[in-house]
Amino acid sequence: xxxxxxxxxxxxxxxxxxxxxxxxxxxxxxxxxxxxxxxxxxxxxxxxxxxxxxxxxxxxxxxxxxxxxxxxxxxxxxxxxxxxxxxxxxxxxxxxxxxxxxxxxxxxxxxxxxxxxxxxxxxxxxxxxxxxxxxxxxxxxxxxxxxxxxxxxxxxxxxxxxxxxxxxxxxxxxxxxxxxxxxxxxxxxxxxxxxxxxxxxxxxxxxx
Amino acid sequence: xxxxxxxxxxxxxxxxxxxxxxxxxxxxxxxxxxxxxxxxxxxxxxxxxxxxxxxxxxxxxxxxxxxxxxxxxxxxxxxxxxxxxxxxxxxxxxxxxxxxxxxxxxxxxxxxxxxxxxxxxxxxxxxxxxxxxxxxxxxxxxxxxxxxxxxxxxxxxxxxxxxxxxxxxxxxxxxxxxxxxxxxxxxxxxxxxxxxxxxxxxxxxxxxxxxxxxxxxxxxxxxxxxxxxxxxxxxxxxxxxxxxxxxxxxxxxxxxxxxxxxxxxxxxxxxxxxxxxxxxxxxxxxxxxxxxxxxxxxxxxxxxxxxxxxxxxxxxxxxxxxxxxxxxxxxxxxxxxxxxxxxxxxxxxxxxxxxxxxxxxxxxxxxxxxxxxxxxxxxxxxxxxxxxxxxxxxxxxxxxxxxxxx
Amino acid sequence: xxxxxxxxxxxxxxxxxxxxxxxxxxxxxxxxxxxxxxxxxxxxxxxxxxxxxxxxxxxxxxxxxxxxxxxxxxxxxxxxxxxxxxxxxxxxxxxxxxxxxxxxxxxxxxxxxxxxxxxxxxxxxxxxxxxxxxxxxxxxxxxxxxxxxxxxxxxxxxxxxxxxxxxxxxxxxxxxxxxxxxxxxxxxxxxxxxxxxxxxxxxxxxxxxxxxxxxxxxxxxxxxxxxxxxxxxxxxxxxxxxxxxxxxxxxxxxxxxxxxxxxxxxxxxxxxxxxxxxxxxxxxxxxxxxxxxxxxxxxxxxxxxxxxxxxxxxxxxxxxxxx
Ligand code: SF4
Ligand code: SF4
Numbered sequence: 001x002x003x004x005x006x007x008x009x010x011x012x013x014x015x016x017x018x019x020x021x022x023x024x025x026x027x028x029x030x031x032x033x034x035x036x037x038x039x040x041x042x043x044x045x046x047x048x049x050x051x052x053x054x055x056x057x058x059x060x061x062x063x064x065x066x067x068x069x070x071x072x073x074x075x076x077x078x079x080x081x082x083x084x085x086x087x088x089x090x091x092x093x094x095x096x097x098x099x100x101x102x103x104x105x106x107x108x109x110x111x112x113x114x115x116x117x118x119x120x121x122x123x124x125x126x127x128x129x130x131x132x133x134x135x136x137x138x139x140x141x142x143x144x145x146x147x148x149x150x151x152x153x154x155x156x157x158x159x160x161x162x163x164x165x166x167x168x169x170x171x172x173x174x175x176x177x178x179x180x181x182x183x184x185x186x187x188x189x190x191x192x193x194x195x196x197x198x199x200x201x202x203x204x205x206x207x208x
Numbered sequence: 209x210x211x212x213x214x215x216x217x218x219x220x221x222x223x224x225x226x227x228x229x230x231x232x233x234x235x236x237x238x239x240x241x242x243x244x245x246x247x248x249x250x251x252x253x254x255x256x257x258x259x260x261x262x263x264x265x266x267x268x269x270x271x272x273x274x275x276x277x278x279x280x281x282x283x284x285x286x287x288x289x290x291x292x293x294x295x296x297x298x299x300x301x302x303x304x305x306x307x308x309x310x311x312x313x314x315x316x317x318x319x320x321x322x323x324x325x326x327x328x329x330x331x332x333x334x335x336x337x338x339x340x341x342x343x344x345x346x347x348x349x350x351x352x353x354x355x356x357x358x359x360x361x362x363x364x365x366x367x368x369x370x371x372x373x374x375x376x377x378x379x380x381x382x383x384x385x386x387x388x389x390x391x392x393x394x395x396x397x398x399x400x401x402x403x404x405x406x407x408x409x410x411x412x413x414x415x416x417x418x419x420x421x422x423x424x425x426x427x428x429x430x431x432x433x434x435x436x437x438x439x440x441x442x443x444x445x446x447x448x449x450x451x452x453x454x455x456x457x458x459x460x461x462x463x464x465x466x467x468x469x470x471x472x473x474x475x476x477x478x479x480x481x482x483x484x485x486x487x488x489x490x491x492x493x494x495x496x497x498x499x500x501x502x503x504x505x506x507x508x509x510x511x512x513x514x515x516x517x518x519x520x521x522x523x524x525x526x527x528x529x530x531x532x533x534x535x536x537x538x539x540x541x542x543x544x545x546x547x548x549x550x551x552x553x554x555x556x557x558x559x560x561x562x563x564x565x566x567x568x569x570x571x572x573x574x575x576x577x578x579x580x581x582x583x584x585x586x587x588x589x590x591x592x593x594x595x596x597x598x599x600x601x602x603x604x605x606x607x608x609x610x611x612x613x614x
Numbered sequence: 615x616x617x618x619x620x621x622x623x624x625x626x627x628x629x630x631x632x633x634x635x636x637x638x639x640x641x642x643x644x645x646x647x648x649x650x651x652x653x654x655x656x657x658x659x660x661x662x663x664x665x666x667x668x669x670x671x672x673x674x675x676x677x678x679x680x681x682x683x684x685x686x687x688x689x690x691x692x693x694x695x696x697x698x699x700x701x702x703x704x705x706x707x708x709x710x711x712x713x714x715x716x717x718x719x720x721x722x723x724x725x726x727x728x729x730x731x732x733x734x735x736x737x738x739x740x741x742x743x744x745x746x747x748x749x750x751x752x753x754x755x756x757x758x759x760x761x762x763x764x765x766x767x768x769x770x771x772x773x774x775x776x777x778x779x780x781x782x783x784x785x786x787x788x789x790x791x792x793x794x795x796x797x798x799x800x801x802x803x804x805x806x807x808x809x810x811x812x813x814x815x816x817x818x819x820x821x822x823x824x825x826x827x828x829x830x831x832x833x834x835x836x837x838x839x840x841x842x843x844x845x846x847x848x849x850x851x852x853x854x855x856x857x858x859x860x861x862x863x864x865x866x867x868x869x870x871x872x873x874x875x876x877x878x879x880x881x882x883x884x885x886x887x888x889x890x891x892x893x894x895x896x897x898x899x900x901x902x903x904x905x906x907x908x909x910x911x912x913x914x915x916x917x918x919x920x921x922x923x924x925x926x927x928x929x930x931x932x933x934x935x936x937x
Binding site for chain 3: 357414
């Protein structure tokens, strides 16, 4: 404690508080978070970088006839999922032996689709004349592979989300050639609502 | 000086050991019991080591338990040495100067316990070298736990060095050179506040845990530590007074008592303020407090503990404040025990466990330590008592020799 | 039918799990008597594996023990440790695992969105995650929790994560929670030894060999996103996922922290995380936040999204949205 102890101490305290102030200020400055990072990202992601490691999984994907924000995209084919496609193999105005017909006819189909007072019927969607095809309300012929167009007539919101990516699922890969599931890959078109079921597993009851 | 003084470090260490093994049969028995507890603790730890931490009562929700609770509390005890150091070295209080060495050695014991508690709480104790300088990697300065490791070890070093230097000088019948140790003493005063604040910040800095994320945490840690630590020192002084030839003046007890009373009252006021905030308008951030004081959805394992802790706290404070025994050790001793235990429960389990319950997703589990945990804890506590004992005994002998000049 | 069988199976498994307590008092005392003779030597058996195994195993373990933090390793060192680990897995478990050390891709920041109006609580994601990430079957570790919430309440803590009945239940919705890979992650800030960090592609990872198991990050996480290995994790050999990543699903040891890694072993190869792939309802959207064409960006732009406990400023890369 020599000449002017206070002056020294005071300046020390001042310096310290400046340091703390600027330290805190520096620390609390936000960059704006991930939303800003997203907006500021300019260099586009090169899809090819991913594609190189991706086998093209779905065998014969169907080019969807609408575009999404990234251009063309594909969906799963329906043809090889439908048993006994082509429908016209049977539905061809030829006579069929009755025993065979009973076996292959669609007795197992449960139709729970549409409003209760005005349920959908077979020919709401299926083309009565050409059984290999579907039929829109306006009477346009639609291929089974493009059945999303059928669904989109009523469920246009869902379809919009499906095109954009908020509804439905991309198949396996998050980048590269975009292939998504078709509506009917998940929803049974005849009774589209998801069933009640037991969950696949359970969480451990930690508190028991 | 009649006896030619023995010099040198080797004879110092040899004498310290000698004094410790040459006590009466009672003293030896006492040490043996401590060692037995320590060995049980070692066994219990080996069980935990083999099974992993699943041998404890902790789980993914209550991920810290008895170990960290005790750690938190004992940091306070360690920091409380400053309450003796400050008056003894800075304002040169004679009464405190005589016992300050005891305070420092208690701090050493407490720190040994703290570090051991941290060690047994680790999932990978073999990997602690990742924390060491140069070979390891420190998340500095952003991790408060990294700070804590540094301040704890630093405080341990300071609190070992200063008494060691003084004792070593006295052992050689030389006065300790104040110029040499004074800077360290001043440093250790700041350091004592630091270990406590940093430990409080460890919890306070977690917005994930509303029960801890509370600006009063640091000050309350200090207040409760400055009550509990001196309470422990009173207890030790009472024992020393009764069992050894080293006599302690009433005046010392009185001053310690005053320190305890003031800190404890501040602590209680802050506790009241916290309780008010939690219960005047309970939000869902108050759930941990509700769990602690009243139980939640049928889970109430902490309720009896916290209420007994608070009653002990209040009772101890009242006894010490009104001082019915006029500083009679027979009254001071139980009152200190009451206060000490009260704060132990409240600042140990009562602070750590409810901070984790309910989980951030609202799930509630009860925590109760397993036998492994309890035995390990007892082992560590006896390790601490052991360390304090074997340090204080030679210290007192040296001091006595020095002051009488024999 | 499938559902009913599944139910029986589940109930049985759940019940057998109830009364497994590790260290009762009786066992402890019994052990204590035995150990009176053994004393401290018991301590050594902890490192038993390295002491009793073959010489090669010992050498490998030794090298593994002294290796540095993954983040500071050069690519050669990474390849070396990965090779050592593959060899060790062969020696110890007899499993041929393939461990990758593939780094992040450029121009990628992973993000996730969860549709709370679609999720039906089927928990296929949870099962897929357990399988993919080799989670401990003994303690039933799960990264993903699905919380069942009543309509009319959005409070994060009001959900029931232990529902055990047919789903979806009337008047309830489901909300999946896992590590949100916060941009400003409190867990990273907390770790005293930098054992957990954010990769350049935004994934928050743990170096299982560097972590000392202090569990401070667990206390710091506001979303309960982390899991600790309280015991030695066990995965039956036949269920082991063999395509692994150093930072992802390779086998952990006891006493270390682990967490969701957005399936780093899959996503860095271009695949979807296991949960997103398994979800039968398409409630899980995953993608590159820096790519304006990605699905996740579509969701963020066209849906009303929110994040959990946004007020904490953790800036999670995991959004919730509704149809
Ligand atoms: S959710 Fe938790 S574990 Fe995941 S990054 Fe955020 S703070 Fe860390
Ligand atoms: S448990 Fe591991 S990852 Fe978490 S803070 Fe501790 S050392 Fe870091």
